[in-house]
Amino acid sequence: MPLAGQFVGDGVRLIRPVGRGSHSVVYFAVSKEGTPCAVKIFPLHLAAYADREYENAAPLDHPRLVRVLERTTVQDQPALVVTLARGETLFDRYAARPALTEERRAFLLTLVHLLDALAYLHARGMVHRDIKPENIVAEPDGSAKLVDFDLSGPLHEVLNAPTRMGTAAFQSPEAYRGEPLGPESDLYGVGVLLGWGLHGSVLEPGETPPHSDDPLSHLHIILTRRDPAARPNNALWARAELLALAGLPY
Ligand SMILES: Nc1ncnc2c1ncn2[C@@H]1O[C@H](COP(=O)(O)OP(=O)(O)OP(=O)(O)O)[C@@H](O)[C@H]1O
Secondary structure, three states: OOOOOOEEOOOEEEEEEEEEOOOOEEEEEEOOOOOEEEEEEOOHHHHHHHHHHHHHHOOOOOOOEOOEEEEEEEOOEEEEEEEOOOOEEHHHHOOOOOHHHHOHHHHHHHHHHHHHHHHHHHHOOEEOOOOOHHHEEEOOOOOEEEOOOOOOEEOOOOOOOOOOOOOHHHOOHHHHOOOOOOHHHHHHHHHHHHHHHHHOOOOOOOOOOOOOOOOOHHHHHHHOOOOHHHOOOOHHHHHHHHHHHHOOOO
């Protein structure tokens, strides 16, 4: 049976797909009061992802994070009702143009909002572990929200078996090695995003960035240091540095 038109949870009606990830399909939906929201639907065998995302994210409440409202099911598939992030993903928005030359102010605002979200998460003892353009939804002025907490978890979590968290191009070297991850690993992803904005493409891990006269290239280089111990681990410091280098007021 098609999912569009189905009712889930407390009278939430699915309207149409709005995004797709490797673990789920996400629908635009409307609550019974008429409020737009999103419903993230997982295949049955990934119920543990839905449970983990609900456990990790339900207590979170920050303007730069979507809120996970309810754990439910849709035609027996595990699902989450989530507040809607308006706009388009950074991946869609900047697929064909370097963000920092074409839309500097909007992209800087997006990075500031991302760092606000990470500062909140890190202060609560959590790490996102999957910073990438598909997980950041931005409005035309650059206002952004971070989505997708199914890989998130406690800082420096030791898992039963080494697990490579995240998505290859944005993954820190320690995430690639399957080591426990801290705030500096999320900031590595921010650094890769910044490099993408500067150069219009994602560099290969370890690749020397092309020369750039942009003052922000300094921050790109230090946020993508391969040694996690030599990399900044404070999102608020990175936010202040970003604005100072960009010559913008705090
Ligand atoms: N709350 C939301 N509001 C609007 N769109 C959303 C929302 N959550 C997710 N999306 C869209 O759905 C896509 C997939 O969502 P999400 O990243 O949570 O799925 P996933 O299966 O966990 O993906 P991944 O491959 O990163 O593990 C996102 O890239 C985004 O386009």
